Amino acid sequence: MAGVSVQAYVMVDGELRAAGDSVQSDASGRYELTVEFSGDSVTDVVLEASNSTGFEGKALLSGTIADGSSHTAPPMDNETHVEADVYVSARLDASWSSEGTSSAGLRALVNAELAATLSASATYASDVDACADAILAPLPRSGRQQPRVLTWARQRSL
DSSP: TTTTTEEEEEETTTTEEOOOOEEOOOOTTTOOOOOOSSSSSEEEEEEEEOOOOOEEEEEEEEEEEETTTTOOOOEEEEEEEHHHHHHHHHHHHOOOOOOTTHHHHHHHHOOHHHHHHTTOOOOOHHHHHHHHHHHTTTTTSSSHHHHHOOOOHHHTTT
């Protein structure tokens, strides 16, 4: 889609922060984005796109991105949008551990069927949070109520 503004975000100190300037897609919907970060690499980049007609897209570029490297982001669709939202919710949770889970593993758990179910929900934000909690449930928790989350996961057929 032409004329879409695309912005990259990375997690820094428990916050999702813009990582450089936004760019506009060209007539064929392609864009080239420079991601700015400190250090030699950054892990995982959330891409958000929008335009004045109401289009909103998100995608998660999983993995370690080294300084000077080039990567191709997945096309933005409903599934990538939900994956990105679940990833952000999971990362904002204090129990996220890069040793216990990965963004690629999280993306594998959010399939098209789950994405459609979540995006159709009248309580999308809380359902995304519950999905993120269910994904993080096997990790050691600090005072969280796992049974409620696991019950939600069984009821929603994650």
